[in-house]
Amino acid sequence: MHVPDGPLPLWVYLVFLVVSLSILGISIRRISRKFDDRMVPYLGVLAAVIFAAQLVNFPLPPTSGHLVGSTLLAVMVGPFAAVVIMAQVLLVQAFYGDGGFLAYGVNLFNMGVFASFFGWFVALVLFKVFKRAIDEKAAVLIATTIASFMSTVASAFVLGLELLTVPGFGLEALIVIVVVHAFIGVGEAVLTFFILLYFIRAKPQLISFLSGSKTAEMAKVAEAPWASPQEAIPVTVVGGST
Amino acid sequence: MERNESVKFVLPIVVVLIAIVSIVILGGLASGNPDGFEWSLFDYAEVAEPEGGFEGIWSFLGEGPVVDVITGVVGIVGVLLLGYLLFRLTSRRD
Numbered sequence: 001m002h003v004p005d006g007p008l009p010l011w012v013y014l015v016f017l018v019v020s021l022s023i024l025g026i027s028i029r030r031i032s033r034k035f036d037d038r039m040v041p042y043l044g045v046l047a048a049v050i051f052a053a054q055l056v057n058f059p060l061p062p063t064s065g066h067l068v069g070s071t072l073l074a075v076m077v078g079p080f081a082a083v084v085i086m087a088q089v090l091l092v093q094a095f096y097g098d099g100g101f102l103a104y105g106v107n108l109f110n111m112g113v114f115a116s117f118f119g120w121f122v123a124l125v126l127f128k129v130f131k132r133a134i135d136e137k138a139a140v141l142i143a144t145t146i147a148s149f150m151s152t153v154a155s156a157f158v159l160g161l162e163l164l165t166v167p168g169f170g171l172e173a174l175i176v177i178v179v180v181h182a183f184i185g186v187g188e189a190v191l192t193f194f195i196l197l198y199f200i201r202a203k204p205q206l207i208s209f210l211s212g213s214k215t216a217e218m219a220k221v222a223e224a225p226w227a228s229p230q231e232a233i234p235v236t237v238v239g240g241s242t
Numbered sequence: 243m244e245r246n247e248s249v250k251f252v253l254p255i256v257v258v259l260i261a262i263v264s265i266v267i268l269g270g271l272a273s274g275n276p277d278g279f280e281w282s283l284f285d286y287a288e289v290a291e292p293e294g295g296f297e298g299i300w301s302f303l304g305e306g307p308v309v310d311v312i313t314g315v316v317g318i319v320g321v322l323l324l325g326y327l328l329f330r331l332t333s334r335r336d
Contacts, residue, residue: 001279006292028332037333041248044325045255051321052259055314056266059273063281088324092317097298159279169287177282184278203251 001068001159001181002093003107005100009165016162017105023113024087027080034218042206046073047085049195051092058187065184067191068111068155071119071148075140076199076207078219079120086112110159119151120221127209128233137200140209141193148192149185156181256322260315267310 005013035043050069057064073082090107093099099107126143127136134142160174196207204210208219209229225231266272276285284291300313 001277003279004292005295007283007289028328032332033334035329035333036336037330038248038336040326040329040333041252043329044322045252047325048256048259048318048322052263052314052318055263055310055317056272057275057277059275060278062275062285063278064273064275065278084328085325088328089321092321092324095299096313096317097296097301100295156278160282163283163287166283166287166289168289169283173282173287176286177278180278180282 001107001111001155002090002099003103003110003159003162005102007166008103008106008162010102012162012165013102013106015105016109017102020105020108020113024083024108027083027087030080031078031084031218034220035215039214042203043077043081043085046076047088050085051089053191053195054089054093060180060183060187063180063184065181065187067188068115068148068152069192069195070111070115070155071123071144071151072192072196074116074120075123075144075147075196075209077215078208079116079221081215081218082116082120083108083112086116106162110155110162114158115151115155118154119147122150123147124209124227124229125233127229128231132232136210137204140207141196141200143209144196145189145193149189152185152188153178153182156184256318259318263314263318264311267307267314270307 050067050073053067053069055066057066070082070086073085076082077085087108090099090104090112094101094104094107123140123143123146126146127139130139130143133139157174157178160177163169163177164171164174199206200210205212205214207213208215211230213219221227226233275281280291283289300309303309303313
């Protein structure tokens with residue numbers, strides 16, 4: 001999903017560069033001083049995990065795919081920290097020639113900003129629903145796996161919308177890129193499942209959705225109850241609310 | 243979470259990551275097919291692929307699985323250190 005320099009019009013690259021760098025700045029401010037320094041090695045290693053997972057593509061003839069990891073990160077450390085980690089990964093990848101420097105804003109938006117916030121929101125809603133029926137570790141695992149699939153497909157749709165600015169890329173190609181990423185999304189979901197399963201077993205304190213998490217403060221998006229994984233979804237019933 | 247505990251947790255993960263990436267690349271298990279974006283844009287929609295752009299800081303080393311492993315390991319360590327530096331600067335000192 002790494003867009004190189006060249007195919008998109010210059011104004012698209014510039015607009016996304018401004019938008020993405022602004023959101024990156026906001027994200028750094030939002031997480032600043034919200035975690036203690038004992039968390040630093042864990043956050044660093046999460047960036048390394050995502051970079052390593054994106055180094056190798058799994059086959060999906062005639063194409064291939066790789067983990068994006070934004071939903072996984074967003075569930076673990078919150079969407080703002082996920083954007084910061086993805087920004088670091090994409091910057092190093094740009095130096096490696098994987099995604100251009102001019103295209104950095106487009107790639108950060110698609111794989112960092114949009115994928116993190118969309119994946120986080122879907123996972124949060126699913127987690128709150130599943131938590132009513134199963135224990136919270138199983139709920140976060142299933143919710144994140146489904147959300148990672150949906151986030152991959154939705155991000156491909158957003159990328160397809162951006163590509164409509166390229167002469168020769170039409171609605172049919174938009175449908176194709178979404179369908180292709182539906183298959184890649186299955187790979188994303190499988191990898192997300194196993195990586196998150198490892199962290200649930202080895203270090204559940206790193207998962208912001210779980211009770212007693214050490215990342216809950218940096219993962220907070222808003223003060224409202226809907227944004228908290230531990231608050232139940234308010235259900236309005238006739239004659240009152242519960 | 244104590245500092246020593248975090249280092250003990252992180253180091254084995256980095257070693258395992260490097261081992262998995264090395265095995266996958268050297269074993270030829272990684273796909274060389276274009277990714278979903280490239281295939282949809284350049285193969286399916288037949289948009290001309292840009293040529294002569296920046297090919298990465300390691301392009302002078304040439305191509306091959308051994309080069310991919312070496313540059314991959316450098317990248318993993320580089321991202322780890324970059325992440326450590328940035329998050330260290332933004333962390334709260336208790």
